[in-house]
């Protein structure tokens with residue numbers, strides 16, 4: 001079949017202090033085949049796997065834009081519109097096509113746009129007409145909207161957090177599109193929004209069992225796909241919240257019933273699946289009381305992967321104040337400090353000001369005498385199965401604490417971001433990582449204990465710290481009266 005593909009993915013936080021323009025995509029990944037502009041960027045991205053998989057399956061693939069940027073604030077209006085219009089224009093040129101497969105994030109904002117995915121899909125549908133199946137793969141941290149469901153034929157979210165299943169979901173999306181084009185199935189979507197928001201790890205029960213149950217449901221007759229979108233809580237929009245999407249083979253009654261049943265189950269377990277909220281003091285106390293081995297504290301509120309600056313200093317200040325030994329922390333975004341470390345050179349000891357620059361949520365800078373222990377121009381780590389370049393990085397030591405600083409904002413995914421800086425994690429007792437959960441995939445085998453801690457920050461799961469105005473109310477956990485009626 002003739003398959004049109006594209007990827008325009010940005011997790012935008014309405015509370016991020018970091019603005020977003022086309023330059024942030026160029027830095028990470030921006031492929032524009034129709035303009036002959038292939039910018040390699042620093043990412044090798046799983047988000048653009050639909051094109052490669054379409055070709056592997058022997059389809060005639062017409063590839064449009066492939067654009068991914070680090071999570072940050074809403075995209076500059078003109079830049080969002082320009083990329084959207086380019087994809088739509090590529091589709092016009094590519095018509096007629098048999099099917100469309102795109103990867104979108106699900107939580108993308110542009111200035112003046114609180115539902116970029118719905119906006120883009122409506123534009124694609126207007127060009128494609130009512131009969132061409134449009135398949136969309138999203139990150140489970142997406143806020144599903146009526147415009148998305150109305151304009152796409154099927155929306156499939158990844159099921160795992162950490163997101164280890166993007167490639168499997170891409171295959172499922174293509175399976176359903178192929179069947180639809182061949183006339184073997186007629187996908188019909190049912191969906192329910194849930195009045196709840198939060199961060200739900202699929203590595204822990206009872207969420208693990210929930211994912212296994214919806215995967216089993218996909219094998220039942222008439223069911224093509226079941227997705228739980230966890231939602232993206234740092235959006236102050238009328239769409240914010242979790243959702244269930246069930247795609248059936250032309251059986252709306254079955255889809256509606258399943259969506260309601262799964263929604264009720266998920267809402268009932270909300271207290272048990274919410275990410276733990278351990279305070280900074282409790283985290284240090286739990287770490288001190290833990291058995292031998294490496295204790296990892298996740299600084300979840302300063303997660304670059306959710307749009308935070310990743311330059312907050314709450315943990316570093318506390319580690320220094322407590323005289324923490326055999327410890328490491330990273331990765332702290334501070335391009336100025338990285339430059340100073342490169343100028344000083346490995347082995348230099350100097351007074352340095354670290355972090356605490358981007359907003360009040362970053363805390364106040366740390367002033368410390370540090371020794372530069374390592375410099376790296378091409379630090380890299382493994383993210384979602386691909387090696388991804390982080391770029392310039394410096395390792396500093398102050399007292400018993402190793403600190404990894406980076407020039408390009410990234411969350412911690414794999415241990416390489418410490419080991420490539422000469423830091424031996426097997427010799428450490430305490431490690432603080434700036435990540436909410438993606439670190440878990442590759443760090444959990446090294447850890448004797450993992451603590452999810454909540455300091456102040458742009459990705460805090462203490463939602464009372466944010467000023468919501470447009471959020472649909474009541475919504476759990478802010479409103480105790482929130483209820484889901486199946």
Ligand SMILES: [Zn+2]
Nearest residue numbers: 139140141163
């Ligand atoms: Zn996500």
